[in-house]
Amino acid sequence: MSAVLQRETGPAAKPRASSAIAAVLLGTGVVGGAFLKLLNTPAASSIRLVGAANSRRQQVRAEHLADRQLREKLKSHGDARDDAALLDALDATDAPVKVIIDATACGTLASRHADWLARGYHVVTANKSLAGGDLPGWRALQAALAQGGRYGDSATVGAGLPVISTLRRLRHCGDALLTLEGVFSGSLSYLFNQYDGSQPFSTLLRRARELGYTEPDPRSDLSGEDVARKLLILARCAGFALRPDEVEVESLVPESLRQLDVDTFLARLEELDAPLAARYAEAQARGGALRFLARLNQRGRARVGLVEVPAHHPATRLYGTDNQFALSTTRYNTQPLVIQGPGAGPEVTAQALLGDVLALA
DSSP: OHHHHHHHHOTTSOOGGGOSEEEEEEOOSHHHHHHHHHHTSGGGTTEEEEEEEOSSEEEOOHHHHTOTTHHHHTTTOSEEOOHHHHHHHHHTOOOSEEEEEEOSOOHHHHTTHHHHHHTTOEEEEOOOTTTTSOHHHHHHHHHHHTTTOOEEOGGGSGGGOTHHHHHHHHHHTTOOEEEEEEEOOHHHHHHHHHOOSSSOHHHHHHHHHHTTOSOSSTHHHHTSHHHHHHHHHHHHHTTOOOOGGGEEEOOSSOGGGTTSOHHHHHHTGGGGHHHHHHHHHHHHHTTEEEEEEEEEETTOOEEEEEEEEETTSGGGGOOTTEEEEEEEESSSOSSOEEEEEEOOOHHHHHHHHHHHHHTTO
């Protein structure tokens, strides 16, 4: 009786009859944890969670999935991770829509997306590793999608800002992208919005890390590789079949700091200061500012890196962790179409995941 009552009162695990969507959640970290909270809201009433997993453990029992402490309890309790059992839990439901939600950054999991789609599941993801990875993986994804599965990827770029959907809509209407430029990283946006030469860059970087704006290893942000993956995703949505090696990437991490362990790197952050201070002084002397931009032109040339921009450039008017995407197309050619807003944060990213899941029904 108690298990039945828990299923009826726990929004994360609902009776079969009332659920149009059955879901398995992979990843219960910061974003996955925020998604679990959204499942306990009226907006998610059509979703029944039938499985959840972190990298080591999983849970498929309804009474445990309905527990609001699921994320914490999975850290020490649950079955050993077994994807087959998670898929069996999906197959056992009579929900008309079955979806796998990947809230991780795991490349191995991303490599399975195409297979899951080909097997009849839908996939919703914040994981950029497939869509922003090697071109054969992207092509395998497109082939799988041609078989009828749907791929919700709004959370992979801009934490759900409507840039991917806008690009696809414009292309579907016969418009063509001419240029794309913007700030695609919330952490790098924050750093260069704040950096004015009054304090060392390393001080700002430590503060950004403490605030949770950067990855635990800030080199993941400073290398530009994450921005490059986002640019690849957008370029491919716009019709440019680019390879990763066709994106020119400028890293802000000196060669001498790239192979160190995280603690040693963090102890030597001051080595970043002098080169960036010199570049800032040069830009300031010309009345400009520094911003970490991604750029794509109509010939498919793509670049990610630190750029000196004039004082009136749109990227100089950003705030906090804002992202900005300026799209010039054959129809938006006098002034670009600009999409701007918070581009980082677990809540908005989780909301993007939820929106893509709900769109499947």
